[in-house]
Amino acid sequence: MSVKQTRILIFGAGVIGSIYAIKFIEAGLDVTMLARSNRFHSLKENGLKYKKKDKVKSIKVNVIDKLENDDVYDYIFVTVRYDRSESALLALKDNQSQNIVTMINNSIGFSSWLDIVGDRLLPAFPGVGGQIKDGILEARFPPKILVATTFGEISGVVTERVENLAQLFKTAKLPYKMNKDMKAYLITHSVADIALLGVLHADDKIIDAQTARTRKTAHKITVILKAYLRAIQKAGVAIDPPNLKMVIKLPNLILDLFFMLWLRTKMVKDMMLPDYAINANNEIVQLNNDLLKFLSQNDIDMGVHASDSRIE
Incomplete structure (x- = not known):
């Protein structure tokens, strides 16, 4: 051709x-x-x-x-x-x-x-x-x-x-x-998006820029990302790309600092624009709901949800 x-x-x-x-x-x-x-x-x-x-x-x-x-x-x-x-x-x-x-x-x-x-x-x-x-x-x-x-x-x-x-x-x-292994690649990518983007839209509204830059918000990303990566591994899904496996092993402090820097980038500022955030949230909600169903089918019950604002 x-x-x-x-x-x-x-x-x-x-x-x-x-x-x-x-x-x-x-x-x-x-x-x-x-x-x-x-x-x-x-x-x-x-x-x-x-x-x-x-x-x-x-x-x-x-x-x-x-x-x-x-x-x-x-x-x-x-x-x-x-x-x-x-x-x-x-x-x-x-x-x-x-x-x-x-x-x-x-x-x-x-x-x-x-x-x-x-x-x-x-x-x-x-x-x-x-x-x-x-x-x-x-x-x-x-x-x-x-x-x-x-x-x-x-x-x-x-x-x-x-x-x-x-x-x-x-x-x-x-x-x-x-x-x-596109299934593993896409599920891993979904996990990252659920963790990274899910925190920017909490309680049905976009979090403000000041809150987005706090250690608490960065730590929430760390906790969710680690929990979901461990969960998909238990479900038999390979983490892809493999270098993301190191996220599970890194100390929370290092990841928190990394995400605090990421939350200050122009990329994140753009993600918090109303049109983008609302549309992205619709996708993240469905990705998260379907992922939880997938994990449940593999007898894995998640105690951490992307929309759970109680994570400390």
């Missing part, structure tokens, strides 16, 4: 979908975005607007608001939040495209997703971030050594479609990693 002839659909026109759309379009690939309502009209009229070196630019993108079942793509990238994952996959159930790449968190495994789209499913996780302000994308690319787009077959086998996907990322100059 020629990379340049590959048809790509980005299902979801939020931050993640928009970043990948820009990178793929710049690489000369055939890209279509599926968007709804105001976002659809904005993209159609103004193109995909983004900020680069403090200048606002726009790139033309083919955009649709409805996908026909016989409108076939080589890869469909699903870039919605976890709490919208099943509804997105249901919308793709009867489409004839054979490769559905879910760039979505997952805290429980793939059974429900496989029930909807079958072996077309190719789990992945994005290596980019950012936010959209006033319709303008502000992308964030973490250091390559820390984060890269991660994907792989559920079976762990490196198939032809995985190799072709890797070639797409090479062409778009996007760092990537192939992973042989």
Whole structure:
């Protein structure tokens, strides 16, 4: 399959979908975005607007608001939040495209997703971030050594479609990693998100900046993260990436200090913006609830919850 002839659909026109759309379009690939309502009209009229070196630019993108079942793509990238994952996959159930790449968190495994789209499913996780302000994308690319787009077959086998996907990322100059245990990778990532983001939204409201920077908040992250990492290990899930195992062994004081520094970063400041925080909280709540169900099915009862404000 020629990379340049590959048809790509980005299902979801939020931050993640928009970043990948820009990178793929710049690489000369055939890209279509599926968007709804105001976002659809904005993209159609103004193109995909983004900020680069403090200048606002726009790139033309083919955009649709409805996908026909016989409108076939080589890869469909699903870039919605976890709490919208099943509804997105249901919308793709009867489409004839054979490769559905879910760039979505997952805290429980793939059974429900496989029930909807079958072996077309190719789990992945994005290596980019950012936010959209006033319709303008502000992308964030973490250091390559820390984060890269991660994907792989559920079976762990490196198939032809995985190799072709890797070639797409090479062409778009996007760092990537192939992973042989995406279930473990995504559950571990969910645990980290539950611990890191769950504390920023407590008692149905965003905590204030002053509270966010306290040792108490940092310690809460430490306690939740350690508890959940131990729990998934007991449930037979490998911690992935493996270097996170050291979190369990590190003294609380060191972790508290690390998280106190993290809580002072611009990234966290952006996460506490109302729109971002509310949407992220919806995802974290479902990730946490599903993770607790998964652990319960493995006879592990958690005494620590991400929303438990009583942790000292």
